[in-house]
Amino acid sequence: MDAGDIRSAYLKFYAARGHTPIGRASLVPRSDPTTLFNGSGMQQLLPYLLGAEHPDGNRLVDSQPCVRVQDIEEVGDNRHTTFFEMLGNWSLGDYFKAEQIPWFWEFLTEVVGLDPSRIYVSCFAGDESNGIPKDTESAAIWQALFEAAEINAERVDLGTEHDGGELGNHGARIAFYGGKNWWCRAGAAEAMPVGEPGGPDSEVFYLYPDVVHDGAYGKFCHQNCDCGRYIELGNSVFMQYVRTEGGFATLPRKNVDYGGGLERIAAAAIDSPDVFRSSLLWPIVEQLSTLTGKSYDTHTTAMRVLADHLRGAVFLAVDGVLPSNKEQGYVLRRLVRRATRFAFELGVEENFLHKVVPTIADLYRDAYPELADRHDEVVAVLVKEEKAFRQTLRRGLRELVRMSDRLVTGDDLFVLYDTYGFPVELSVEEARSSDIALSEHWRPEFERCMRVQRERSRAANKMHL
Numbered sequence: 001m002d003a004g005d006i007r008s009a010y011l012k013f014y015a016a017r018g019h020t021p022i023g024r025a026s027l028v029p030r031s032d033p034t035t036l037f038n039g040s041g042m043q044q045l046l047p048y049l050l051g052a053e054h055p056d057g058n059r060l061v062d063s064q065p066c067v068r069v070q071d072i073e074e075v076g077d078n079r080h081t082t083f084f085e086m087l088g089n090w091s092l093g094d095y096f097k098a099e100q101i102p103w104f105w106e107f108l109t110e111v112v113g114l115d116p117s118r119i120y121v122s123c124f125a126g127d128e129s130n131g132i133p134k135d136t137e138s139a140a141i142w143q144a145l146f147e148a149a150e151i152n153a154e155r156v157d158l159g160t161e162h163d164g165g166e167l168g169n170h171g172a173r174i175a176f177y178g179g180k181n182w183w184c185r186a187g188a189a190e191a192m193p194v195g196e197p198g199g200p201d202s203e204v205f206y207l208y209p210d211v212v213h214d215g216a217y218g219k220f221c222h223q224n225c226d227c228g229r230y231i232e233l234g235n236s237v238f239m240q241y242v243r244t245e246g247g248f249a250t251l252p253r254k255n256v257d258y259g260g261g262l263e264r265i266a267a268a269a270i271d272s273p274d275v276f277r278s279s280l281l282w283p284i285v286e287q288l289s290t291l292t293g294k295s296y297d298t299h300t301t302a303m304r305v306l307a308d309h310l311r312g313a314v315f316l317a318v319d320g321v322l323p324s325n326k327e328q329g330y331v332l333r334r335l336v337r338r339a340t341r342f343a344f345e346l347g348v349e350e351n352f353l354h355k356v357v358p359t360i361a362d363l364y365r366d367a368y369p370e371l372a373d374r375h376d377e378v379v380a381v382l383v384k385e386e387k388a389f390r391q392t393l394r395r396g397l398r399e400l401v402r403m404s405d406r407l408v409t410g411d412d413l414f415v416l417y418d419t420y421g422f423p424v425e426l427s428v429e430e431a432r433s434s435d436i437a438l439s440e441h442w443r444p445e446f447e448r449c450m451r452v453q454r455e456r457s458r459a460a461n462k463m464h465l
C-alpha cells in the first residue's frame, strides 16, 4: 500500500464503523488567532471536543494537512517534516477505549499489514499528586490484543520522569509514562484551570530493530527515546477528566481524539524508518536528484529539507498564503528562501521551483485536486519569491563571510535581513554551519534593530498623513 492507498483505506475503514468523513481545514485557521497554522487534526474540532454539537454527528474521520514550524529544526532526521498529513478519527461522547484501541490495531496490522510483533505502545502512568489514576484500562486492552497475537505483553512502569533509560526499560511492550502521556491544552495537569478537560493518551510506535540505538539519547532505548529506533505512528487521546475545585472528576461526555502521521504509517508499510521514502515524498527527492545530479545517500539532509520545504510551500500557497515579512507569510518566505539556499549548496544556481511544483501537484491529484487547479498561481507566487531571493543570495552570503573576520552581531544580521532578505534564522544557521563567530546576544540585538526600524517607519507614515 502506498500513502494514497493508506489514506483512502483509513477513511473507508472508519466510515464502515459509522464515521462521517469531513473535509480538510485550511492550513491557516480561520477562527483561531492564537496559532498561525493548523498543526493537528483536532484543531478544527476543538469546539466540538469541548461540547458543541457537530453537524456531521459524533463519529468523524479525516486526513488533515498540518504545518508545524516548531519542527523545522528537526527536518533532516528520518521522521519530522514541517508539513505532513495527520489521519484523524473522533468520538464525540460516543465510543471510547474499548473500540478505539482495537480498531487502530486492526487498521495497522490487518489493513496496512504492519508486523504486530514490532508494535509497541505507551500508556499514562497516573499522577498521584493530582489524584489521577494510572490508565490500566487502556493497558489491559492492549495486553489482550498482544496476547491474542501471541506477543509477550510485558508492562513496565516508567514513572513520571519520562526517562525509560534510568528505570531500565528493556523493550517493554506496554510502557507507562507520566506527563508525556497526559493531554490537556495547558500542557500539564497542575496548570489546568477549573472546568478544563484533559485525559490520558496512548501512543503507538513501530520498532525498527536494525536502527542502532544512539547512546547520546540515554543509556537504554525505549518508546519515547529520540534516537529514531522507535517511531511514533499515532496517538489516541482519551478526554475523560475535568478539573474541578476539589481535584479531577470524570467527564460525563467522554471523547476520543486520535491523530496519526500518514507519511510515518506509509513508511512503516514499506518497512522504512525514513518518511522521505514514502510515496508522498520520494518522487520529489528523485526529481531533486535528477535536477542536481546529487544522490540522496550522500546529500540526505539537504534533500530532505528541500523536499519538505517545497511541499510545505506549495500547500501554503494553495491555501492563499503570500510571502511577506510577518506571520504565515514569513513562514512561507522562510521555507522558500531556505530551500533556495539548500539548493544553491547542491549546485542549483538557476531558478527551479517551477519544475518541482507539477511533481508535487501530481502526488495529490486525487486527494487535493486544488493543487493542480491552482498550479499556475502557485508557481507565480513561489517563482517570484525564488527569483527575488536568488538575486541577492550570492551577495548576501559574500557579505556574511566578509563580516566574519570579527564577531557577527545581531545588528549585522539585521543588515543581511534588511538589505539581502535573509531570514534571520537562515543567517544564524549559515553562521553556525560555517563556524562564524556569532554574538551570543544576537537575538536581542536583532530585535532592537527591528524595533528601531519599525518606529522610524511609523514616524515617517505620520509625517505623510
Ligand code: ATP
Residues within 6 Å of the ligand: 040, 068, 071, 079, 080, 081, 082, 083, 084, 086, 232, 233, 234, 235, 259, 260, 261, 262, 263, 264
Ligand atoms: P514526535 O514525538 O515524533 O515529534 P508528536 O508527539 O509531536 O510526535 P503528535 O503531536 O502526537 O506527535 O501528533 C500525532 C502524530 O502525527 C504523531 O504520532 C506522528 O505520527 C505525526 N507527526 C507529528 N509531528 C510530525 C512531523 N513533524 N512530521 C511528520 N509526522 C509527524
Ligand code: MG
Residues within 6 Å of the ligand: none
Ligand atoms: Mg513532535
